[in-house]
Amino acid sequence: MRAVVLLSGGLDSATTLAIARSAGYECHAVTFDYGQRHRAELAAAARIAVALGAASFRALVIPIGSFGGSALTDPSIDVPEHGGDGIPVTYVPARNTIFLAMALGLAEVLGAEAIFIGVNAVDYSGYPDCRPEFIAAFQTLARVATKQGVEGHAVRIEAPLIAMSKAEIIRRGTELGVDYSLTVSCYAADDEGRACGRCDACRLRREGFRAAGIDDPTRYFGQ
Amino acid sequence: MRAVVLLSGGLDSATTLAIARSAGYECHAVTFDYGQRHRAELAAAARIAVALGAASFRALVIPIGSFGGSALTDPSIDVPEHGGDGIPVTYVPARNTIFLAMALGLAEVLGAEAIFIGVNAVDYSGYPDCRPEFIAAFQTLARVATKQGVEGHAVRIEAPLIAMSKAEIIRRGTELGVDYSLTVSCYAADDEGRACGRCDACRLRREGFRAAGIDDPTRYFGQ
Numbered sequence: 001m002r003a004v005v006l007l008s009g010g011l012d013s014a015t016t017l018a019i020a021r022s023a024g025y026e027c028h029a030v031t032f033d034y035g036q037r038h039r040a041e042l043a044a045a046a047r048i049a050v051a052l053g054a055a056s057f058r059a060l061v062i063p064i065g066s067f068g069g070s071a072l073t074d075p076s077i078d079v080p081e082h083g084g085d086g087i088p089v090t091y092v093p094a095r096n097t098i099f100l101a102m103a104l105g106l107a108e109v110l111g112a113e114a115i116f117i118g119v120n121a122v123d124y125s126g127y128p129d130c131r132p133e134f135i136a137a138f139q140t141l142a143r144v145a146t147k148q149g150v151e152g153h154a155v156r157i158e159a160p161l162i163a164m165s166k167a168e169i170i171r172r173g174t175e176l177g178v179d180y181s182l183t184v185s186c187y188a189a190d191d192e193g194r195a196c197g198r199c200d201a202c203r204l205r206r207e208g209f210r211a212a213g214i215d216d217p218t219r220y221f222g223q
Numbered sequence: 224m225r226a227v228v229l230l231s232g233g234l235d236s237a238t239t240l241a242i243a244r245s246a247g248y249e250c251h252a253v254t255f256d257y258g259q260r261h262r263a264e265l266a267a268a269a270r271i272a273v274a275l276g277a278a279s280f281r282a283l284v285i286p287i288g289s290f291g292g293s294a295l296t297d298p299s300i301d302v303p304e305h306g307g308d309g310i311p312v313t314y315v316p317a318r319n320t321i322f323l324a325m326a327l328g329l330a331e332v333l334g335a336e337a338i339f340i341g342v343n344a345v346d347y348s349g350y351p352d353c354r355p356e357f358i359a360a361f362q363t364l365a366r367v368a369t370k371q372g373v374e375g376h377a378v379r380i381e382a383p384l385i386a387m388s389k390a391e392i393i394r395r396g397t398e399l400g401v402d403y404s405l406t407v408s409c410y411a412a413d414d415e416g417r418a419c420g421r422c423d424a425c426r427l428r429r430e431g432f433r434a435a436g437i438d439d440p441t442r443y444f445g446q
Contacts, residue, residue, distance in 0.1 A: 063283045064325065069332035087370045094328030097368045101324035102287065105317035109292035128373045137364040144356045145320045147310045 002026045002112040003158075004103045005054065009044030010185040011205055012161055015173035016118035017052045019160045022176055028110055029054040032099055034092070035065015035073045040193035044184040051182055060102060069093055072187060079187045079199055087126050088200065090187055096129035100138050100157065107155045108146050114156045123166035123204050135159045166208030174214055181217035194219045225249045225335040226381075227326045228277065232267030233408045234428055235341035235384055238396035240275045242383045243339045245399055251333055252277040255322055257315070258288015258296045263416040267407040274405055283325060292316055295410060302410045302422055310349050311423065313410055319352035323361050323380065330378045331369050337379045346389035346427050358382045389431030397437055404440035417442045 003025035007013045020027050031045035042059060049057035065073040070092040071080070077089055096119065103115045119130040128134060139157045143149040161169050173180065185205045186195035195202050197220045209216035226248035230236045243250050254268035265282060272280035288296040293315040294303070300312055319342065326338045342353040351357060362380045366372040384392050396403065408428045409418035418425050420443045432439035 058289075060286045062285070062325075064328050067329050067332040087373065091370055092328075093331035094324055094369055097327055097364065098321070098324040101317055101321040102285075104320055105287050105315075106290050108316035109290040128370060129368045131367065133367045134364075137360070137367050141320065141357075141360040141364050144354065144360050145352045146317055147314060147351060150310065150351045 002028065002110055003114040003116055004107045004110065004112050005029050005116040006099055006103055006118065007031045007045045007049060008118070009041035009048065009183060010118075010201070011173070011180055011183045011208075012118035012120055012169060014048045014052065014178050014180070014183045015169050015176070016116050016160060017048065017054065018173055018176035018178045020114075020116045020158070021053055025114065027054045027116075028056045028058070028106070028112065030058045030060060030103060030106060032060050032062050032102070034062045034095070037072060037075070037079070038184065038187055038189045040184045040189040040191055044182060044193055047182045051179060058106075062098060062102070064092065064095070064098060067093065087128065090125060090200065091127050094129070096127075096134065097138070104142055104146060104155065108148050112155060114158050116158045116160070118161050119159050120161045120164060120166070120169065122164060123208060125200050125204070132159075132162055135162065165211070166204055167211035170208050170212040170214055174212075181219075185218075190221065192219075194221050194223065196221055225251065225333055226337040226339055227330045227333065227335050228252050228339040229322055229326055229341065230254045230268045230272060230277075230280075231341070232264035232271065232406060233341075233424070234396070234403055234406045234431075235343055235392060237271045237275065237401050237403070237406045238392050238399070239339050239341035239383060240271065240277065241396055241399035241401045243337075243381070244276055248337065249278045250276070250339075251329070251335065252280045253326055253329060254280070254282050255285050255325070256282055257285045257318070260295060260298070260302070261407065261410055261412045263407045263412040263414055267405060267416055270405050274402060281329075285321060285325070287315065287318070287321060290316065310351065313348060313423065314350050317352070319350075319357065320361070327365055327369060327378065331371050335378060337381050339381045339383070341384050342382050343384045343387060343389070343392065345387060346431060348423050348427075355382075355385055358385065388434070389427055390434035393431050393435040393437055397435075404442075408441075413444065415442075417444050417446065419444060
């Protein structure tokens with residue numbers, strides 16, 4: 001029983017990999033180099049894949065950074081310290097659609113039954129492609145887009161964190177043995193993976209550890 | 224009024240670009256280098272973009288060839304001369320899903336109203352991601368996946384060839400001034416863009432010119 005697991009190097013996707021492993025899947029981890037500023041994510045993803053026993057790890061280069069239009073890929077747009085209302089400038093156009101599309105192709109070649117993605121619609125940044133309706137629409141697409149789907153065994157899109165709070169995610173991952181010191185969530189992490197402590201992703205993560213009553217192992221700038 | 228137009232270098236997508244231009248769109252052409260054997264396609268796409276007045280042309284490298292699983296990307300699988308029943312080995316897993324996902328991101332950054340794709344479900348090779356139900360599912364996805372969609376102006380997925388025969392496509396493109404000698408359809412084209420004349424794509428193309436009553440400008444091996 002195989003699964004493709006999207007791994008960003010952050011807290012959510014590491015927990016998702018641990019959940020997929022605990023469900024008995026042979027996990028093929030995929031991370032994307034899409035020109036993101038926070039390059040420390042990529043090294044973190046590789047470490048997490050090994051630590052959590054993935055069967056394989058792929059880093060795929062996707063040229064969406066060249067499109068611009070997001071604070072995460074465009075150096076001319078500042079990463080804000082507070083999210084504000086609506087969809088923030090850290091939104092990367094069609095990012096999860098592109099990631100799931102690539103995973104769909106890989107899943108079909110590997111004969112995988114499921115794709116795991118660590119999206120979360122509770123303690124999240126308001127991105128449209130992290131919501132249940134997005135996952136449902138992609139599931140529908142997978143049924144008609146692929147040979148697997150046409151033959152009646154479309155890959156299942158699994159989003160086990162979608163309705164969990166950040167604290168619940170951290171508690172579940174801790175039960176499953178995830179070492180969160182390996183993960184990098186910060187949008188502006190330095191090359192060592194140390195976090196700014198101020199961006200939206202840092203704020204959600206810090207509050208999650210506090211609410212879970214679990215020590216935050218994150219290293220911040222200056223530590 | 225802007226559009227992103229997927230351009231493969233073949234007959235169908237060239238016609239699609241001509242149709243988008245004739246509808247008044249400023250067209251931003253995108254082609255993909257996905258490790259396909261028929262590399263002459265890429266040069267053809269660039270020539271067609273210029274000849275048909277695209278406002279921009281991008282060639283994006285997508286690492287799906289490394290997945291294997293298709294005769295179009297895997298040298299260990301032969302390109303067959305006849306399609307046979309069912310979905311053929313030239314099917315590339317999730318190819319059009321990946322292409323449309325990338326186009327979706329680009330369209331959002333460019334503020335494009337439409338994405339044009341030259342899929343065709345009449346004289347085609349039986350790929351699942353060339354059918355109307357695939358296009359409809361992707362349209363539904365675009366509405367929930369993007370900021371544009373959430374704000375009520377999702378990009379439209381336009382597939383103007385979907386119900387046309389190959390002969391109708393060729394007649395329409397000829398009316399619009401498409402120079403089909405620039406296009407390469409063959410799965411096994413040589414570096415000069417000359418066609419094998421025997422694969423499924425060559426067969427459909429040759430029969431299309433014959434049925435349209437238009438001289439076939441394709442150069443075949445040995446010519």
